[in-house]
Amino acid sequence: MNKYKIESSSFRDKSGFLFYYKNEIYRKIEFSYKNQYEHLMNSKLYKELTENDLLIDHEEVNILEIENSYKIIKPKKIPFISYPYEWSFSELKDAALLTLEIQKIAMKYDMTLKDASAYNVQFLNGKPIFIDTLSFEKYENGQIWKPYKQFCQHYLAPLALMSKKDSRLNLLSKIFIDGIPIDLTAMLLPKTTLGNFGLMAHIHAHAKSQGHYEDKDVKIKERTLSKRSFEGIIQSLYSSINKMTWKGGKTEWGDYYSDTNYTEKSFEEKKNIISSALDQIKPKIIWDLGANTGMFSRLASSRGINTISFDIDPLAVEKNYQMATKNNDQNILPLILDLSNPSSSIGWNNDERMSLVQRGPADLIFALALIHHLAISNNVPLYKIAEFFSKISKFLIIEFVPKSDSQVKRLFLSRDDIFDDYDEKNFEIEFSKFFKIINSKKILDSERIIYMMESK
Amino acid sequence: MIIPLLFYQFSVQEAFAYIDPGSGSVIIQMIIGGLVGTGIAIKIFWFKIKTAVLQSFKKNKNNE
Numbered sequence: 001m002n003k004y005k006i007e008s009s010s011f012r013d014k015s016g017f018l019f020y021y022k023n024e025i026y027r028k029i030e031f032s033y034k035n036q037y038e039h040l041m042n043s044k045l046y047k048e049l050t051e052n053d054l055l056i057d058h059e060e061v062n063i064l065e066i067e068n069s070y071k072i073i074k075p076k077k078i079p080f081i082s083y084p085y086e087w088s089f090s091e092l093k094d095a096a097l098l099t100l101e102i103q104k105i106a107m108k109y110d111m112t113l114k115d116a117s118a119y120n121v122q123f124l125n126g127k128p129i130f131i132d133t134l135s136f137e138k139y140e141n142g143q144i145w146k147p148y149k150q151f152c153q154h155y156l157a158p159l160a161l162m163s164k165k166d167s168r169l170n171l172l173s174k175i176f177i178d179g180i181p182i183d184l185t186a187m188l189l190p191k192t193t194l195g196n197f198g199l200m201a202h203i204h205a206h207a208k209s210q211g212h213y214e215d216k217d218v219k220i221k222e223r224t225l226s227k228r229s230f231e232g233i234i235q236s237l238y239s240s241i242n243k244m245t246w247k248g249g250k251t252e253w254g255d256y257y258s259d260t261n262y263t264e265k266s267f268e269e270k271k272n273i274i275s276s277a278l279d280q281i282k283p284k285i286i287w288d289l290g291a292n293t294g295m296f297s298r299l300a301s302s303r304g305i306n307t308i309s310f311d312i313d314p315l316a317v318e319k320n321y322q323m324a325t326k327n328n329d330q331n332i333l334p335l336i337l338d339l340s341n342p343s344s345s346i347g348w349n350n351d352e353r354m355s356l357v358q359r360g361p362a363d364l365i366f367a368l369a370l371i372h373h374l375a376i377s378n379n380v381p382l383y384k385i386a387e388f389f390s391k392i393s394k395f396l397i398i399e400f401v402p403k404s405d406s407q408v409k410r411l412f413l414s415r416d417d418i419f420d421d422y423d424e425k426n427f428e429i430e431f432s433k434f435f436k437i438i439n440s441k442k443i444l445d446s447e448r449i450i451y452m453m454e455s456k
Numbered sequence: 457m458i459i460p461l462l463f464y465q466f467s468v469q470e471a472f473a474y475i476d477p478g479s480g481s482v483i484i485q486m487i488i489g490g491l492v493g494t495g496i497a498i499k500i501f502w503f504k505i506k507t508a509v510l511q512s513f514k515k516n517k518n519n520e
Contacts, residue, residue, distance in 0.1 A: 012474055012475075013474050014474060114474075114475070115474075115475050144477060144482055144485055144486070144489075145485060146475065146477050147475065147477075148477065148481055148482075148485045149476075149477055149478045149481035150475055152481070182481075201484075201488045201491075202488065205484055205487070205488070206480070206481060206484045209480040209481070209483050209484035209487075210478065210480030210481060210484075211480065212480060213479040213480035213483055214479075214480065216479065218479040218482075218483065220477065220479055220482045223482055223483075223486055225485065225486055225489050226489070226493060228493045228496055228497065229486070229489030229490055229492065229493030230489060231496075232488075232489055232491075232492030232493045232495070232496050233485060233488060233489045233492065235492070235496075236488065236492045
C-alpha cells in the first residue's frame with residue numbers, strides 16, 4: 001500500500017500539494033495546473049530562476065501512483081525550515097526583494113506570481129530561495145497583480161514597522177498568520193511615513209481604500225490594469241523596500257562580546273574547548289541557543305556544519321545575518337527566538353507552522369553563557385532546563401556560569417537571590433538526570449565551566 | 457437568484473485563483489498603478505526628448 005502523508009500546511013492552493021513519502025518530501029501536481037507547469041518549464045523561466053538560485057530545483061519522479069496526479073516532483077531538501085516571524089529585518093527584506101525579483105523575471109516569460117506569501121520563501125545556503133514551484137501562472141493582458149494585498153501584509157507591513165517603528169514588531173506576524181493587517185500597520189506607523197510615497201500609497205492609502213470598500217459591492221473582475229501600471233506597481237514596491245533601512249540602536253546583548261569578563265586568553269581557551277568537542281562529536285546540524293552575533297556558531301559553520309544560530313535580540317540576529325552575508329557563510333542561519341517562549345505550532349488546526357521542538361532534534365546544541373539567563377532571569381528550575389535540552393538534542397555543550405561571576409552578580413542588582421540550589425554541584429545532579437556528562441573543563445582565569453554531555 | 461450568484465462566484469474564482477485580492481486592495485492598486493504608470497510614461501517621454509535634443513546638439517557641433 002502506498003502510504004504518504006500530506007504536509008499539513010499544504011492545502012490552500014488547489015494546483016497540488018506537498019507530501020512525505022519514505023522520509024522524503026514530494027509535490028503532487030494536479031491536471032488543472034498542467035498548462036501552467038508546462039509553460040514554466042518550457043519557457044525557460046524555470047531554467048533562469050533555478051540557475052540563479054532564486055527558485056528551488058526539482059526533479060520529476062515516478063515513485064508512486066496517486067489518484068489524478070499529472071506529475072510528482074521532488075524538490076531539493078531544505079535542511080531547516082524557518083518562518084518569517086523568526087527572521088531579522090534583513091532576512092525578511094531579502095526574502096521580499098527575492099519575491100519581487102522573481103515576479104520581474106516571470107514577466108519576461110509572460111508569467112506572473114499568483115501568490116506572494118512569505119511562507120513561500122526559505123533559506124538555503126545562506127540565501128533566501130522561493131520554494132513554491134506551483135506559484136506561477138500565465139500573465140493575462142490587463143490583469144491586476146493578484147498577490148498585491150498578500151505581499152503588502154506579509155512583507156511591506158512588517159518591514160515598515162521594523163524600519164520605522166520598532167524591530168520587535170515583526171513578532172506580529174506570529175499572531176496574524178496571513179500577514180499584518182494594513183489598517184493596523186497604518187495606525188502603528190509614525191505620521192512622518194505619510195511623507196514617504198511608497199508607505200503613503202501602499203500602506204496609508206491602501207488602508208483607507210480597504211476601509212472604504214469594505215461594505216461595498218465592487219465587481220473587481222471588470223477592473224483592468226495596463227502592463228505598464230502592473231510593472232510600475234512591482235517597481236514601486238521594490239524601490240520602497242530596497243530603500244528601507246534597519247532601525248537598530250543599542251539593545252541588551254548587542255555589545256555582549258565587548259562587555260564580558262573574559263580575558264583574551266580565556267576566550268581563546270573557550271574556543272579551543274568547543275572546537276575539540278566539535279571534532280569529537282562530528283554533528284551534522286547544530287542549534288546555537290543564545291548565540292548573540294554568532295561568534296561560536298562560526299566555529300561550527302566554518303567546519304561545514306549546518307548551524308542554526310538563535311538569539312532573542314533582533315539586533316544580534318541582524319548583525320549575525322549581515323556578517324554571514326558579507327562573508328558568504330553558507331552554513332549559518334541566524335534566527336530570532338525567545339527560549340522562554342519558543343515558536344509554537346500555529347495556524348489551522350494548530351498544525352500549519354511547526355514548533356521549534358517539531359523541527360528537531362539537533363545533533364548538538366550550544367548553550368554558552370546562557371544558563372544564568374534561563375535559571376535566574378527566567379526562574380526556570382535546572383532540571384526543567386535539562387529536560388528541555390534533552391528533548392531537542394542528542395549532544396550538549398553547556399557553560400555553567402556560577403553566582404560569583406560578574407554577569408550573574410549583575411542580574412542580582414535589581415532582584416533578590418532566591419536561588420539556593422544554583423551551584424555547580426546541583427547543576428551536575430540535575431543535568432545528570434537527563435544527560436551523561438562526558439567531560440568538563442574549567443575555563444582559565446574565570447569561574448566558568450564547560451561541559452560536554454550526551455542525552456540518556 | 458441562485459443562478460446568477462453561482463455564475464458570479466465561478467467567474468471570480470476563475471479570474472482570481474485561490475487568494476482573495478480584496479476589493480479595496482484592487483482599487484488602490486489601480487490608482488497607484490495609474491500614478492506610477494504615468495510617472496514611467498513621463499520618464500520615458502522625457503528621456504526621448506533629452507536624447508533627441510542631445511543628438512541635435514551633437515549634429516550641430518559636428519556640422520560646425
